[in-house]
Amino acid sequence: MCCRLASTGLSRKFQATNVFDNLPVAENLRLAASAGPIRPSLLFRRRHEIQVPAAVVELLQDSGLQDRMDDLAGSLSHGDKQWLELCMVLAGSPVLVILDEPTAGLTVEERRAIGGVLRRLASTGLSIVLIEHDFDFVREVADRVTVLHQGKVIAEGSVDEVSRAIAVRDVYLGASA
Numbered sequence: 172m173c174c175r176l177a178s179t180g181l182s183r184k185f186q187a188t189n190v191f192d193n194l195p196v197a198e199n200l201r202l203a204a205s206a207g208p209i210r211p212s213l214l215f216r217r218r219h220e221i222q223v224p225a226a227v228v229e230l231l232q233d234s235g236l237q238d239r240m241d242d243l244a245g246s247l248s249h250g251d252k253q254w255l256e257l258c259m260v261l262a263g264s265p266v267l268v269i270l271d272e273p274t275a276g277l278t279v280e281e282r283r284a285i286g287g288v289l290r291r292l293a294s295t296g297l298s299i300v301l302i303e304h305d306f307d308f309v310r311e312v313a314d315r316v317t318v319l320h321q322g323k324v325i326a327e328g329s330v331d332e333v334s335r336a337i338a339v340r341d342v343y344l345g346a347s348a
Contacts, residue, residue, distance in 0.1 A: 180264075180265050180266035180267060181265060181266075181267050181268075181269070182260045182261070182263060182265035182267070182268050182269070183260065183268070183269040183270070183271070184256055184257065184260045184268070184269070184270045184271060184273055185271050186271045186272040186275050187275075188249070188252040188253060188255075188256050189256060190244040190245075190247075190252055190255055190256055190259070191244055192243065192244050192245030193243060193244075193245060194243065194244060195240065195241050195242060195243055195244070196236055196239050196240050196241070196242055196243075196244055196247070196255060197240040197241065199244050199255060199259055200227070200255075200258060200259060200262050202259075203258075203259035203260070203262040203263060204262040204263055205263075224261060224262070224264050226261050226292065226295070227258045227261050227262050230254065230257060230258050230261070230288060231258060233284070233288070234251065234254035234255075234258075234284075235251075236251060236254055236255060236258065239251070249276050249277075250276075250277055250278065250281045253273065253274075253276075253277060253281070253285070257270075257273065257285070257288070261292075265297070266297070266298060267297075267298045267299075267300070268292075268297060268298070268299050268300070269299075269300045269302070270289075270299065270300070270301050270302065271302040272302060272303055272304065272305075273285055273289075273301070273303075274286075274303075274305070274308055282308060283311075286308060286311045286312045289301070289312045290312055293312075293314070301313060304343075306334070306343065309330065310330050310334070313330055314329070314330075315327075315328070315329065316328065316329070316330055316333040318333055318336070318338075318339050318342075318343065320338070320342050320343075325338040325339060325342065326338055326339045
């Protein structure tokens with residue numbers, strides 16, 4: 172199923188990190204890149220020739236993971252696993268990415284960094300669907316918001332429009348928000 176979805180240009184990241192702990196970082200990326208259509212733009216790594224999009228190489232550099240390609244993914248911190256999984260999501264050059272709470276369990280600094288990455292990726296034309304309960308983070312990264320409650324849309328629009336919606340204030344932000 173995952174490979175079929177990836178072949179359509181869709182990639183997704185669940186809230187809990189989902190990396191192969193017993194494999195090196197490089198092999199995690201290789202497996203992710205092979206799951207979908209690959210339009211490689213940069214060849215890196217002397218020993219483990221892996222082709223991934225330039226955006227992934229940039230994320231590896233930003234996160235410091237480019238120096239940990241031989242490390243087992245299981246030895247990474249929670250934050251580094253989140254970065255690795257984001258790199259894995261992008262490795263197959265998707266056109267649509269679904270991210271379920273990508274900053275869960277991260278520090279404020281890590282959240283800001285992920286937010287910057289998401290804004291940068293969106294500016295390249297990548298479509299991102301963000302599932303997030305932290306409205307402050309949504310406010311930082313989203314252009315358009317759809318709020319669901321019990322499976323039904325209760326508000327849709329810009330972040331400001333949605334944050335002013337009475338139904339959203341009552342259900343998620345508190346009536347005094």
